[in-house]
Each structure stands twice: as structure tokens, then as C-alpha cells.
Amino acid sequence: MSEATERVISGLEGVLACESQIAYIDGSAPELSYRGYDIADVVRALSYEQVVFLLWHDRIPQGEELRAFEAELASLRPVPQSVLEMLKALPASAHPMASLRTAVSMLGALDERAEDCSPPELLRKAKTLTAQLPTLVAAQARLHRGLAPIAPDPSLSHAANYAYMLSGERPDVTTARTLETALILYAEHETNASTFACRVVVGTQSDYYSAVVAGIGALKGPLHGGAIDDVMRMLMDIGAPERAAAYVDEALAAKRKLPGFGHRVYRAGDPRAALLRGMAQQLSAARGDEKWFAIATAAEQRMRQSKGIIPNVDYYAAPVFYHLGVPLNLFTNVIASTRIVGWSAHIMEQYANNRLIRPRALYTGPRGRKLNVAS
Secondary structure, eight states: OOHHHHTOOGGGTTOOOOOOSSEEEETTTTEEEETTEEHHHHHHHOOHHHHHHHHHHSSOOOHHHHHHHHHHHHHTOOOOHHHHHHHHHSOTTSOHHHHHHHHHHHHHHHOTTTTOOSHHHHHHHHHHHHHHHHHHHHHHHHHHTTOOOOOOOTTSOHHHHHHHHHHSSOOOHHHHHHHHHHHHHHSOOSSOHHHHHHHHHHHTTOOHHHHHHHHHHHHTSTTTTTHHHHHHHHHHHHOSGGGHHHHHHHHHHTTOOOTTBOOSSOSSOOHHHHHHHHHHHHHHHHHTOOHHHHHHHHHHHHHHHHHOOOBOHHHHHHHHHHHTTOOGGGHHHHHHHHHHHHHHHHHHHHHHTOOOOOOOOOOOSOOSOOOOOOO
16 A cells, blocks of 8 residues: 555544634543533523623623523524525425525625624624524424414513424523523534534635535535434334334344444543433333334444444434424434534634635546547
8 A cells, every 4th residue: 555545544533623722622531612611511501691601702692691692692683584484495305404504604695794703703703593493493393384484572582482483482491491401412513524524614615604614514424413303203113112222123134224323433432422322211201102112222232232233413312303393304403403503603713814715636547648639
């Protein structure tokens, strides 16, 4: 094997592509931290709005600063009516992530300062999309059911308002807190495929909206955010806890990958999955419907026994989103609506210390060919 070949790393696995102070992952611990704070402590102690501020500003807001930030985000939730009309006009066959991607492109086209990439303008855009993406996704969910979108309620927290726009009812404490926790856990995850896509785009000094559209496009894929949809479909296919072991065995015998298991980085467990497992159990008990949690735990146990493979964040997030009333085909959209926070943090960080991201490819085709061109 040549020296050049040895430098090729399939999928860029383990390659350090940038320096960042936003999140840290240790797959062997396992550990995930936001700005140095362990994710379990973040979930336990902070609100969603505090996490957003922390990821962008590297400090935890309190008191009046927090109240002002909450009020500002709440004021930015409404989206232009023309964007809602566009969502209504799209065909029912359109992929929900494609519709969301189109909506973000339209928001960018409507923003007269879209091309201004100064730090204050990047922050303004980050606040606006963080506030508006839940409004868009909730509108998609309502339109999916043949219902009119619900206007945001500025008196509710980010998570409680999200749940309200999805269901039309003000959520109880368990529902609001469960959704808030899920949103926090999905808000940031270092240089995954969608985040890296955002950084590549802004590395060219393109605009904020173009970067977010690229992130949505990457998250749409089934090897990234799109996997969560398949988890719930798998649980539905299994149908009952007593069928889980046979289902897993049949899949493994056929060498078919099961969604929600394994991770490129985490080898000793996904810390987010452990937190979501407890949430799924609590929510299923509160709703009086423990079927999906029972199926999930039975399938997880069989996978551990058979292959020693652990669930990732999507595995227990799927029944959580299901119990929260999110339509199955919009699970990934919900992830996008909170990952906008991490994307924005990385976009701002990339702009602040930018260099064009331009890797090379190891050429393996022929060289020196001659063209025989007739005169």
C-alpha cells in the first residue's frame, strides 16, 4: 500500500477537520458536553433558552439577561404568511424535509440583509431561525392533519409553545419538560454530517441561509437524522414485546441493519440515549401506553445479547416523539428545528476563524491517455 493510499480515511472517520469550543465528545467514556458542561447536568439544570444562549455566547444567562433573551426569541416566532402559504401549496407527496428546506430558502430570499455576514447579523439570523423553525414544523404537522396552523403564544416557553402549536392544547408539565429535554439533547453534536456541511458552505463565505439549507439537506439522509423515522417504523413492525427477539434474530440473520443501533463515534454508549430512555419510560407511563417502550426495551435487550450493540440517541427519541404527537414523517424535521442552534454556533465559529475547507481526493483512475482525434 502506498503512502498516499494510507492517508485516505473512508468517511473521514476520526479526522480532525477544525478547532471548536462548542461541544466535546468522548466515545469511549462516553461523554458529551456543551461548552464544557456535561450533558446530564445541562439537561437537569438548564432551560432550553439557557442552552441556546450558552452554545452561542459561552455563558449561562440569569435574571434579567435571561428574561430579555426569552422575550426576544418569543417575539421572533411568527413567520411571514407568504411562507405558510407556500407550505400549503406544496404537493402532499413532497418530502417534509424538502418542504422545510424550501421554507428556509424562502425566508432567506425575503431577508433584505441575507448577504450581510457580520457577527451581529449572523446572531440576528440565528435567533430568528431558532424561533421560527418550530413554527414551521408545527405548521407542517397541522397541515398534514388537514388543520390550520396555530399562531405561537409568546407567553409560553420555547418548548411549551412548540407543544402547543403541535397539538392545539397547552401542554402539561410532563409533556413540556419532556419535549424541552429532547430539544436540548438534539441541539448540538459536534461536527456530524449536517454541521460539517454548514461549515463547508460558510467556509466559502457564502451566506447563513445557504449553510442552513445544506445542513437540512444532510440531516434529511437516513444515515443521519432520517434514521429516527425508521426506528418508529421498526417498532410498529415488531408490534408486540414478545415478537422483538425473533424480529432482531431474523434481521441479523439476513444481515439487515436495525435503525437506532450503533454510532460512528460512541463505542461505550450514547449518553443522550440513556437520558431519553428514562424520558420514554416516564412519558409512556404518564400516557397510559407502555407498549412502544416495552417493545423498544425488548429489542434493545436482544441486540445487546446477540451483538453487544447499543442504542443511539434516535432509538428512544422515536417513541418520545410519537407520544408527543409528532407525525412520524416529521420526526427529522423536529430534530432540524433544534439542531439549528448547534448549526448556528458552528456557522458563527467558522466565520470568526475561517479558512476555505478544501480536501483532496486520491485519484485512482487512468492517466496519460491520448486522444485520437480525426482531422
